[in-house]
Amino acid sequence: xxxxxxxxxxxxxxxxxxxxxxxxxxxxxxxxxxxxxxxxxxxxxxxxxxxxxxxxxxxxxxxxxxxxxxxxxxxxxxxxxxxxxxxxxxxxxxxxxxxxxxxxxxxxxxxxxxxxxxxxxx
Amino acid sequence: xxxxxxxxxxxxxxxxxxxxxxxxxxxxxxxxxxxxxxxxxxxxxxxxxxxxxxxxxxxxxxxxxxxxxxxxxxxxxxxxxxxxxxxxxxxxxxxxxxxxxxxxxxxxxxxxxxxxxxxxxxxxxxxxxxxxxxxxxxxxxxxxxxxxxxxxxxxxxxxxxxxxxxxxxxxxxxxxxxxxxxxxxxxxxxxxxxxxxxxxxxxxxxxxxxxxxxxxxxxxxxxxxxxxxxxxxxxxxxxxxxxxxxxxxxxxxxxxxxxxxxxxxxxxxxxxxxxxxxxxxxxxxxxxxxxxxxxxxxxxxxxxxxxxxxxxxxxxxxxxxxxxxxxxxxxxxxxxxxxxxxxxxxxxxxxxxxxxxxxxxxxxxxxxxxxxxxxxxxxxxxxxx
Amino acid sequence: xxxxxxxxxxxxxxxxxxxxxxxxxxxxxxxxxxxxxxxxxxxxxxxxxxxxxxxxxxxxxxxxxxxxxxxxxxxxxxxxxxxxxxxxxxxxxxxxxxxxxxxxxxxxxxxxxxxxxxxxxxxxxxxxxxxxxxxxxxxxxxxxxxxxxxxxxxxxxxxxxxxxxxxxxxxxxxxxxxxxxxxxxxxxxxxxxxxxxxxxxxxxxxxxxxxxxxxxxxxxxxxxxxxxxxxxxxxxxxxxxxxxxxxxxxxxxxxxxxxxxxxxxxxxxxxxxxxxxxxxxxxxxxxxxxxxxxxxxxxxxxxxxxxxxxxxxxxxxxxxxxxxxxxxxxxxxxxxxxxxxxxxxxxxxxxxxxxxxxxxxxxxxxxxxxxxxxxxxxxxxxxxx
Ligand SMILES: Cc1ncc(COP(=O)(O)O)c(C=O)c1O
Ligand SMILES: Cc1ncc(COP(=O)(O)O)c(C=O)c1O
Ligand code: FES
Ligand code: FES
Numbered sequence: 001x002x003x004x005x006x007x008x009x010x011x012x013x014x015x016x017x018x019x020x021x022x023x024x025x026x027x028x029x030x031x032x033x034x035x036x037x038x039x040x041x042x043x044x045x046x047x048x049x050x051x052x053x054x055x056x057x058x059x060x061x062x063x064x065x066x067x068x069x070x071x072x073x074x075x076x077x078x079x080x081x082x083x084x085x086x087x088x089x090x091x092x093x094x095x096x097x098x099x100x101x102x103x104x105x106x107x108x109x110x111x112x113x114x115x116x117x118x119x120x121x122x
Numbered sequence: 123x124x125x126x127x128x129x130x131x132x133x134x135x136x137x138x139x140x141x142x143x144x145x146x147x148x149x150x151x152x153x154x155x156x157x158x159x160x161x162x163x164x165x166x167x168x169x170x171x172x173x174x175x176x177x178x179x180x181x182x183x184x185x186x187x188x189x190x191x192x193x194x195x196x197x198x199x200x201x202x203x204x205x206x207x208x209x210x211x212x213x214x215x216x217x218x219x220x221x222x223x224x225x226x227x228x229x230x231x232x233x234x235x236x237x238x239x240x241x242x243x244x245x246x247x248x249x250x251x252x253x254x255x256x257x258x259x260x261x262x263x264x265x266x267x268x269x270x271x272x273x274x275x276x277x278x279x280x281x282x283x284x285x286x287x288x289x290x291x292x293x294x295x296x297x298x299x300x301x302x303x304x305x306x307x308x309x310x311x312x313x314x315x316x317x318x319x320x321x322x323x324x325x326x327x328x329x330x331x332x333x334x335x336x337x338x339x340x341x342x343x344x345x346x347x348x349x350x351x352x353x354x355x356x357x358x359x360x361x362x363x364x365x366x367x368x369x370x371x372x373x374x375x376x377x378x379x380x381x382x383x384x385x386x387x388x389x390x391x392x393x394x395x396x397x398x399x400x401x402x403x404x405x406x407x408x409x410x411x412x413x414x415x416x417x418x419x420x421x422x423x424x425x426x427x428x429x430x431x432x433x434x435x436x437x438x439x440x441x442x443x444x445x446x447x448x449x450x451x452x453x454x455x456x457x458x459x460x461x462x463x464x465x466x467x468x469x470x471x472x473x474x475x476x477x478x479x480x481x482x483x484x485x486x487x488x489x490x491x492x493x494x495x496x497x498x499x500x501x502x503x504x505x506x507x
Numbered sequence: 508x509x510x511x512x513x514x515x516x517x518x519x520x521x522x523x524x525x526x527x528x529x530x531x532x533x534x535x536x537x538x539x540x541x542x543x544x545x546x547x548x549x550x551x552x553x554x555x556x557x558x559x560x561x562x563x564x565x566x567x568x569x570x571x572x573x574x575x576x577x578x579x580x581x582x583x584x585x586x587x588x589x590x591x592x593x594x595x596x597x598x599x600x601x602x603x604x605x606x607x608x609x610x611x612x613x614x615x616x617x618x619x620x621x622x623x624x625x626x627x628x629x630x631x632x633x634x635x636x637x638x639x640x641x642x643x644x645x646x647x648x649x650x651x652x653x654x655x656x657x658x659x660x661x662x663x664x665x666x667x668x669x670x671x672x673x674x675x676x677x678x679x680x681x682x683x684x685x686x687x688x689x690x691x692x693x694x695x696x697x698x699x700x701x702x703x704x705x706x707x708x709x710x711x712x713x714x715x716x717x718x719x720x721x722x723x724x725x726x727x728x729x730x731x732x733x734x735x736x737x738x739x740x741x742x743x744x745x746x747x748x749x750x751x752x753x754x755x756x757x758x759x760x761x762x763x764x765x766x767x768x769x770x771x772x773x774x775x776x777x778x779x780x781x782x783x784x785x786x787x788x789x790x791x792x793x794x795x796x797x798x799x800x801x802x803x804x805x806x807x808x809x810x811x812x813x814x815x816x817x818x819x820x821x822x823x824x825x826x827x828x829x830x831x832x833x834x835x836x837x838x839x840x841x842x843x844x845x846x847x848x849x850x851x852x853x854x855x856x857x858x859x860x861x862x863x864x865x866x867x868x869x870x871x872x873x874x875x876x877x878x879x880x881x882x883x884x885x886x887x888x889x890x891x892x
Contacts, residue, residue, distance in 0.1 A: 001548060002431075010428070011435060016501050027503065033445040034453070034464045035425065038503040054503035058427035058446030062501065098449030127546060133539035133745065141533045148526045148714065154518035158815050158832050159824040161512060192577035192716065195734040195744030225743065228733035324745060329533065331577065331716060331747020346731065348613035349580040351834075358610065359580030360518065360709060362716020362750070430543050439544040447543050449736075 002059055003093035009063035014070050017052045024117025028108045030101065035061050037105045039069070039113040046077050053109070060099040064088050064106035077114055083107055125437040126483045130325075130415055130476035131274050131302060132441055136368075137327040143371045144329065147364040155361055156350065165363055172370025176334050179377035180300075180319065181310040189335045189353045190366050194301040194322030197335035198225035198268075200346055200357065201297040201318040205266045206233055207344035209295075213263035219243045219251050219280070220459040222270050226299055227455070230268070239263070248408035249278035249460050257288060266295045271314070272303035275443055275456040275472060276407030277416025279307065286315030295341060301325050301333075305376030306383050306413050317341045321373065323365065327477070328372025332365030379477065386475050387414035389484050393473060394419070396488035400495060406457060406470060417473040418443075420457075420466045423505040424498040429471055432494040438487055443470040465504075510822040511868045515710075515800055516659050516687060516859035517826055521753075522712040528756045529714065532749040540746050541735065550748055557755025561719050564762035565685075565704065566695040574720045574738045575751050579686040579707030582720035583610035583653075585731055585742065586682040586703040590651045591618055592729035594680075598648035604628045604636050604665070605844040607655050611684055612840070615653070624648070633793035634663035634845050642673055651680045656699070657688035660828055660841040660857060661792030662801025664692065671700030680726060686710050686718075690761030691768050691798050702726045706758065708750065712862070713757025717750030764862065771860050772799035774869050778858060779804070781873040785880060791842060791855060802858040803828075805842075805851045808890035809883040814856055817879040823872055828855040850889075 002010070019040040027038040035057030042050035051073050055065040068088050072080045089095045089103045127135070147168070153161030155169050170185070177185045191197040206216065218230050220242040234240045241259040243251045251269065267289050272279045282298050289296040297318035300309045305326040311319055317338045324330040337343055337356070349358030394417050397403055402422035421429065426442025433440050441447070443454025445468065452458065453467035462470075473487065499505040512520070532553070538546030540554050555570070562570045576582045591601065603615050605627040619625045626644045628636045636654065652674050657664045667683050674681040682703035685694045690711040696704055702723045709715040722728055722741070734743030779802050782788055787807035806814065811829025818825050826832065828839025830853065837843065838852035847855075858872065884890040 001543065007431075010431060013501065033451055034468055035446070036503050054501055056423065056502045056504050057425050058444070059431045061425070061446075062428055096449075099446075102446075125546075129539075129542060129544065129546070132542050132547070133537065135537040136533045144533070148521045148529070152518065152520040153824075154514070154709075154715075157514060157517050157824070157826065158812065159514065159819040159826075161510075161514065161824045162517070192581070192747065193744040196577070196732060199732040199734070223734075225734035228743075232733045322745070324539075329747075329749065330539075330745050331750050347581060347584040348617045349584070349608075349610035358613075359578040360707070360715050362577065362714075362747075364714065365716050365747070365750075427543065434544040439538070439542070439546045441542065441544075 001096055005093045006060060006063040006095065009066040009092065010059045013062055013066035015052050015066065016054065018054065019050060019052050024113045024120060026109050026112025026114070026116055028105055028112055030105050033101070035102070035105060037061065037065055037109040039109045041113045041117055043077065043117055048072050048075055048077070048080055057105070058099070058102060060095050060102040061105060063092055064103045065109070067091050068106040068110055072110055077117070080110060081114055083110060123437045124486060126486055127439045128473040128475060128479065128483070128487065129439045129441050131472065131474035133324045133330065134327045134476055135478070136329060137372070137375065140328055140368050140371045144364040144368040147367055155363060156352065168367050169361055169363060172366045175370035176373040179373035180321070180336060181312055182336055184339055186354065187336055187339055189337055189356050190361065190369070191333045191335055191357055192331055192362070193333040194299070194320050194325070195225040197320040197322070197333045198223070198299055199229050200335050201320060202226060202229045202233070202266065202268055203346055204343040205295055205297070205318070206238060208342040209265040213265040215239045215241070215261055215263040215265065217241045217243065217256065217259050217264060217267045219245060219269055221245050221249055221273055221456045222268070223274055223299060223301070226268055226270065245459055247461050249273055249276050249456065250408060250411065251280055253281065253284055253288065256285065260292050260294065264292065264294050266297060268297040270299040271309065272307070272413050273407070273456060274302045275454055276418045276460070277302070277413035278408045279303065279411045279413065282314045282316065290315065302413060305379050306415060308380055311336055311338070323369040323372055326372045326376040329365050329368040332362055332369045334369060382477060383414040386477065386479065389479055389481060390414060390417055390475050393417050393484050393487065397491065400492055406460065406462070415475045419471050420462060421469045421471055421495055422466060423502045424469050424495060426468055426470055428498055429494065432498065433490065436490045436494070438490060441472045443472065444468045508822045509871060511871055512824045513858040513860060513864065513868070513872065514824045514826050515861035516857065518709045518715065519712045519861055520863070521714060522757070522760065525713055525753050525756045529749040529753040532752055540748060541737065553752050554746055554748060557751045560755035561758040564758035565706070565721060566697055567721055569724055571739065572721055572724055574722055574741050575746065575754070576718045576720055576742055577716055577747070578718040579684070579705050579710070580610040582705040582707070582718045583608070583684055584614050585720050585728070586705060587611060587614045587618070587651065587653055588731055589728040590680055590682070590703070591623060593727035594650040598650040600624045600626070600646055600648040600650065602626045602628065602641065602644050602649060602652045604630060604654055606630050606634055606658055606841045608659055608684060608686070611653055611655065630844055632846050634658055634661050634841065635793060635796065636665055638666065638669055638673065641670065645673070645677050645679065649677065649679050651682060653682040655684040656694065657692070657798050658792070658841060659687045660839055661803045661845070662798035663793045664688065664796045664798065667699045667701065675700065687798060690764050691800060693765055696721055696723070708754040708757055711757045711761040714750050714753040717747055717754045719754060767862060768799040771862065771864065774864055774866060775799060775802055775860050778802050778860070778869050778872065782876060785877055791845065791847070800860045804856050805847060806854045806856055806880055807851060808887045809854050809880060811853055811855055813883055814879065817883065818875065821875045821879070823875060826857045828857065829853045
C-alpha cells in the first residue's frame with residue numbers, strides 16, 4: 001500500500017512538535033476525511049530555520065507532514081511557497097490514489113503557516 | 123517478531139482439520155459432481171454430506187434448504203435481490219437497518235435505485251434497532267425484512283427472535299446475515315424464526331470464497347444467475363467442491379464451539395478492561411449484547427489508520443472504522459449511526475479475538491497499545507490543549 | 508480396476524504444482540487481502556500477481572482488465588447481464604448462437620423474458636455459425652454478440668476473429684466464452700479482438716469455483732452484485748484467495764500448453780479412427796476446426812446413458828448428450844441444432860482427453876467400447892432390423 005519511504009516517515013516522523021515562539025503557524029483541516037495538520041515556522045532572514053508539525057490523520061497524512069518539513073527547512077519563504085502537493089507525493093515515492101488528498105494537506109498547511117508569518121511581519 | 127492476529131472479524135485462519143477434509147478434493151476426488159460416472163458420483167456424495175452438515179449446524183429441517191454460494195456477499199445479494207424479484211408483484215418495500223454490512227446495505231441501495239422503497243431503521247447508541255420503529259415501518263407493501271444477526275464492527279447482537287414474531291404476524295419474509303454470529307452465539311434458524319440466513323466459510327475457520335444461504339422451504343426466491351441445474355437451479359455453476367466440503371466441516375465445528383467461546387469472552391473482557399484504563403477511551407457497541415470476540419473502542423485525538431499501521435509494526439493485526447483505512451471519505455457508517463462524532467469514529471480500534479488467541483497475546487497488546495497511543499497523541503494537534 | 512478418465516471437458520484434475528501454490532493460502536497466508544495490516548497486505552500481493560498471470564496468459568494489455576469470479580458460469584452471466592444492463596439505453600438486441608453453453612444460453616433466455624430481443628444464430632452440420640447470417644442479424648439496437656470460442660460438447664471452434672471484424676464495424680461489444688478453448692488452442696484477447704472473455708479454473712487443471720472475466724478497458728459493464736470494493740467494485744465479496752492464486756498458475760500453464768496439446772491431438776485422432784471402425788458410428792462436430800481433446804461420436808441404436816454407465820463399470824469416465832444423462836427431456840441442444848435426429852443425438856458419446864491421457868488409455872477404450880456397444884445393440888429393438 002505505502003512505499004518504504006512513507007512508512008519510514010510515518011514511523012520516524014521528522015520534526016514533530018511545536019515551536020513555542022513560532023513566527024508563523026498554519027492549520028488546515030481536511031473537510032473530506034476530517035484530518036487536521038498544524039505547522040509551526042521559525043524564520044530568519046526570509047529563510048525557514050526551524051519547522052515543526054502536529055497531525056491528526058492517517059499514515060499518509062503523517063508522512064506527508066513529516067516530509068514537507070524536511071523539504072521546507074533551509075528554504076527561503078519564496079522557495080517554500082513553490083512546493084507543490086505533487087512534489088510531496090513524489091518525494092515519498094508516490095501515494096496510493098485514494099490517499100492523494102492527504103498530500104494536499106501538507107503543502108496547504110505550509111502555505112498557511114507562511115501566510116501567517118507574512119501577516120505577522122508586515 | 124511476535125505476531126498477534128486480532129482481526130478475526132475480517133477473516134479467520136483455516137483450521138488444519140478443515141484443510142485435511144478439503145485436500146482429497148484437490149487430489150483424487152476431482153470429479154464434477156454433475157457427472158454420471160463414478161468420478162462424479164463419489165464427489166456428489168460429499169457435496170450432499172456437506173449440505174447435511176451445514177443444515178444440521180443451523181438446525182434446518184431439510185438439507186435442500188441450503189444453497190451454496192461463493193461467500194457471504196453473494197448469499198446476502200441472493201437473499202435480498204432474489205426475494206425482491208420473486209415478490210415484486212406483491213410489494214416493493216424492504217426494511218433493513220442503517221448498520222448492515224455493505225453486502226446488504228449496498229444491495230438495498232441498488233434496489234432503492236430501481237424503485238423499491240427501502241426503510242433503514244435507526245439504531246440506538248449501542249447499535250440496537252428499535253422494535254417500535256420497525257412495527258411502524260411495516261406497510262402492506264413490505265415484502266422483506268433484512269437485518270443482520272450480529273454486527274461486524276461493534277459486535278452488537280440484534281433481537282432477531284423478536285423481529286421474527288413481528289415479521290410473522292405480518293407475513294413478511296425475514297432474512298438475517300449471520301456471518302459474524304455463527305460459531306460465536308447460537309444460530310438456529312427455527313429458534314431465530316428466519317426464512318433466509320447467510321453464513322460465510324472464512325469467518326468460521328473455513329475457506330474463503332464459499333458461503334451458504336439458508337432458504338426455508340416454500341420461500342419464494344428468484345435465481346440471479348442462469349446456467350446449469352446446480353443448487354436446485356438457484357445458483358448454477360460447477361460446484362466449488364473443496365470449498366463446500368470445507369464449509370460443511372467448518373459449520374459442524376462452528377455449531378459446536380459456542381462453549382469454547384466462553385473462554386474467548388473472558389479474554390475479551392480482560393482486553394476491554396485494560397484498554398479502558400487509558401484516558402479518553404470508550405467502548406463502542408453494547409456492553410452485554412455483543413459477540414464474545416469483539417472489542418471496539420474509540421481512542422480520542424488519534425486517527426485509526428495511523429494506529430493500525432503502528433500496531434502492525436509491532437506485529438499486531440487490527441482494524442479500524444476510520445475513513446482513512448477504507449479509502450472512503452466517511453468513517454464507518456455503523457459508528458456514525460450509533461451517534462459518534464466524525465472525529466471519535468475516526469479514532470476507532472477494532473480488535474477481534476479468535477479461538478487461538480492466548481492470554482499472552484492480550485498481555486502483549488495491553489502493553490503496546492498505550493505506548494503507541496501516547497506516541498500518536500503527542501503528534502496530534504487535538505491533544506493536550 | 509483400471510480407471511480411465513476421459514471427461515476432461517466436464518472437469519480436469521488439479522495439477523499438483525497448482526495445489527502447491529495454493530496451499531500456503533490455506534495455512535500461514537490466511538489474511539484478508541482488504542486488510543490494512545501485514546497479514547492482509549502480503550496476501551494482496553499474491554492476488555495482484557495472479558491477476559498479472561491471468562492477464563499475461565491471454566495477452567490482456569492491463570492487469571486490471573481481469574475480474575475474478577466464482578467460475579465460468581458467473582463470468583458468462585456477468586458479461587451478458589452486465590453489458591445488457593449497462594447499455595440498456597443504447598439498445599436491447601443481443602446476438603448469440605444456438606449452441607452456447609447453458610451459462611450463456613439460459614442467461615440470454617432470461618434477458619429475452621425481460622424484454623430484450625435475442626437472436627440465436629443457427630449452425631451448420633459441424634456446429635459452425637454462418638457469418639452472413641450474423642451480418643444480417645445486426646441492427647442498430649444490437650449491443651452485444653456473445654459467442655463461445657469452442658463448444659463444450661463437440662469441440663467446434665467458432666471464427667471469433669472474423670466475428671470480431673464484423674462487431675467492430677458496427678461498434679458492438681463481443682464476448683466470447685473461452686472456457687473450453689483456453690489451454691488447448693491460442694487464446695489471445697487482442698488477436699481474437701474481443702471485449703469480454705470468460706475462463707474457468709477447473710477446465711485448465713486449476714481449482715473449481717474460480718474463474719475470470721476479461722473486460723477490455725473502457726467496456727461498459729454493470730456489476731450484478733453489491734457490497735465491498737473488491738474487483739474494482741464489479742464483483743464484491745472477500746476474495747477466494749487460494750482459488751485466485753491457483754487460477755493464476757493454471758492460466759500461466761494453460762497458455763504454455765498449446766504445444767503439449769499436439770501430442771494429445773494425435774491420441775485423439777487415433778481414438779476417433781478406432782471408434783469409426785465400428786458400424787453406424789459417425790463423428791459429430793467439425794473434422795478439423797475442433798479442440799485437440801474432443802471426441803464426439805454418435806453410435807446408432809443405443810442410448811447414451813446406458814453406454815456411459817456400462818463404460819463406467821469398466822472404469823472409463825465419459826459423457827453423453829443423451830437426454831437421459833441430464834435428466835431433461837430433450838437430448839443435447841447442440842447436437843439437435845447441428846441437425847442430428849433425436850435418436851442419433853441420444854446415442855452420442857463424448858470422450859475428452861487430457862494432458863495425462865496415455866496411449867494405453869486409448870487402447871483400453873478402443874478395446875472396451877466395441878464390446879459394450881455390441882452388448883447394448885443386441886439389447887436394442889432398433890438394431891438388426
Ligand atoms: C456481517 C457480514 N456479512 C457479509 C460479509 C461478506 O461475506 P464474504 O466475505 O464471505 O463475502 C461479511 C464479511 O466480510 C460480514 O462481516
Ligand atoms: C463452454 C463453457 N462455458 C461455461 C462453463 C461453466 O463454467 P463453470 O463450470 O466454471 O461454472 C463451462 C463448463 O461447465 C463450459 O464448458
Ligand atoms: S488523513 Fe484520511 S485518508 Fe489520509
Ligand atoms: S430412457 Fe430413461 S430417462 Fe431416458
